[in-house]
Amino acid sequence: MISRILMKENLSFKEANLKLSGGLTVFSGLSGAGKSVLFRGILATFGFGESEAKFVELELDDELDLESFGIESESENVFKMLKEKSTKYFINNQSIGKKSLQNLSKSFIKYLSVKDNNEFSNEKFLTLLDTLESAKNPNFNELKENFKQIFQAYSENSLKLNKVLEEEKRVEELKELAQTQIEKISKINPKPGEYEELLKLKKRLSKQDKIEEAWGKANGIFEYEKAVLDALNLSEVDANFFSECFNELRIIAENQKMEELDFDIEALLDRISDLSYLIKRYESIEGALETLELKKKELEHYENLSFEKKELELTSQKLKEKLEKKAQILSEARLRNLGVLQDFLNDYLAKLYMKNLRLECVQNDEMSLLGRDEIKLSVSETKLKNLSSGELNRLRLAFIATECKILNAGRGIIFLDEIDANLSGKEAMSIAKVLEELSRFYQIFAISHLPQLSSKAHNHFLVEKNGTQSRVKKLEKEERIKELARMVSGEQISDEALQFAKTLFED
Template identity: 25%
Template structure:
């Protein structure tokens, strides 16, 4: 329940701090006194969007803080899921800075507006004229039936199945689209893949082929220079090998004359061994090199193929071409497997369809079971509110498609008068009738949904006299199970509250401000008398006010 509300620097409110109690609390005040401002401030801690223009002093921040006692409402999982400190008295704070930035806190932990709004929806139901219009919507009507049918867990299971169904359905549609497009592209994909597979694609192949091409193109020059080198190595008179042999022989005769000569001989001998090896390799090269025009033609063809493929696929090197080939291979494999995948997804979708149909049937049967009782409760309570001929026709039909809440099309028809045709609420019910219907629905929901607090904003609009008295009785009865607030202009409703607050305007230093105070018993009599007869209070109005309170 809401135990404290403080508002600073919001609209016409300088500073407001009120302690609130359980039971039935009424809030009254003249038109324009600021009751809507009070609701606007409360809406900020419930996660509504902030409006910078509502800062009273544009240089200061606006702070709205609300304390809620939540120990009886099983909200610990919410706090755990959102990594928040759980406190039996939870403090929600909202700050609007002059810069326009907004901050929200739950027990001093910063939170997003989405989290704030989610918690707010679990703590307080602010009923406004706008919400009365929701009464005419099928989704709201179905939620009412589901609350009575205790369908919460069944709806969760259905929602999870529907989510899987939607996911599989999208995957199947994607596969079918892919198959249709792939059929057209399959031949071209296969052609490209075959072309790449026929090419010698491996890392470094371009460098190898270009080296081969260079050698084959210059084979005569290579042979000429190899022959010249061989001659210089092996000439009997001036050849490197002959001269090297003489040098080695000369130094070998000095090796015994000292360490330095011996080391020099070893170096010459090592150099000679290396020269001998080079000479052998030179001769091997001469034997291995041959003029081969057909090999050159083959190498040129391979290089040209690779150059063409690089250009065709916009690749910068062989590695990118290999990646293109792998991608085409995967696409070809996917195309080959698409029919099998379509069959698997189709089967999965059929299984989920059966599950959803079964879950929808359970929801429908549970809804059908509570509709007679709901109809009875609605009509009996509306009769007490001056609508003795009010009647409902509530029927369910199987929908063609899966909806977010089952496979039911709901027909929720109403008539206020005997002999009149049934019609949709938004077409046949007046504003006053809608308010009474909504109050009755909220009173029924109070038995099934454990919501800490509900606030009615002038739900008694369009009614008066004995009917308003009975509406107040319903709200007071509801307050036995939850905290109930009613913003009202009617003395009959105001008199039924356990607690009575008045919202009023005053002027200080040429500035108008809104304030709120809890009325004592004597102050309540005066307030009710003014509501009955205006500012000029008569004795009869005072007597009537006392009578209402007693």
């Protein structure tokens, strides 16, 4: 529910600051006073249409799903629109794009001046029919849930079966590809850590000649070992340190010799090349080994494909038979309640001075999570798309009212732009009573030129213009009676008009 509206610099409005309660809010006033300007400013803040307002701020106390749009929710959510060179939108001081704002707003706002058929989605019709059946049959919801579970299992099984059928078309090609990879990796037969060890050996081999030449020159030092020991002994110096040092040096020199290693340099280079290929192809030796095991399992899967296909086809057939039975029970229940739903809708359409509609339930070839049923709607043989905007909006109103009556629930905000235009007083009062009933569930905003709708308002605002400036004022009872009388008789308010305005409050 919108609890406050603050608007600045909106064409003829310098500022409008409105505090609201729930229920039905009506804006009335002379033509050209600025009612539509005010209305467009509110709607634009939710991303619907454009407005010339420089600043609009709306406070809502609803619980909204803001987190999925990356915005933190608060107990009082504040929507803002700022217009300078471009228009920017904010919720709780966090920026949001216009498209995201529209998607969010559609979840809780119904704008009945937009030609939108989403109100009459097949899912909504089926929900109402199923609710009517649930009220009579306490086991019906369990049936629906069971149908959904079977349908989900059938869908998952169908996906697996389709995959197997696709694989079957090219199974020989897939087997050959898997076998090729298995043979390639198995032929090389890599070992974890082998590649790194071979690289170290290759590096050592590449400088072996230089190592041998250097140690050939260095070996001359051993010719002086005895002379040094004699000198140390004659000098009565302990020669152990020198002997230990020379022993260490002799071990190092021996370790540099490659004669005892039995290897083929060409084979070493070929091995490194093979391992390098595997690393480039599979990122690592470990990756190649994992792929080897995976391809072995794939090959086994392809070999058993005909058996797997048979099992999936058998399961699919069993699930389909169960679905058909459950779907038939759903269809029969919906057909039983189709007339009841049609009567509910036609009762409201009669109140709204619209012709009767007809609902038809047809069976689709394709099964869905909702079953096979599709509800088709026509108004006196006229298809939905051929209705005028006014007719469509009243039909939407009848559907929303029916939805609230059957579900005993409703949530959000409804915007109506002159829904009572060009109607008689009797027709306007009928619409007013439907809106009064709806206002128990929805907050409703309407522009009206007729006293019947305005008399049912919980918040009645007068929009008036003085020179070039517009202002909006909330009316109390006596002021409302005067405004209703003006709607009846014009600028010169007659006693009869005042008396009629008073009787509207008594209805």
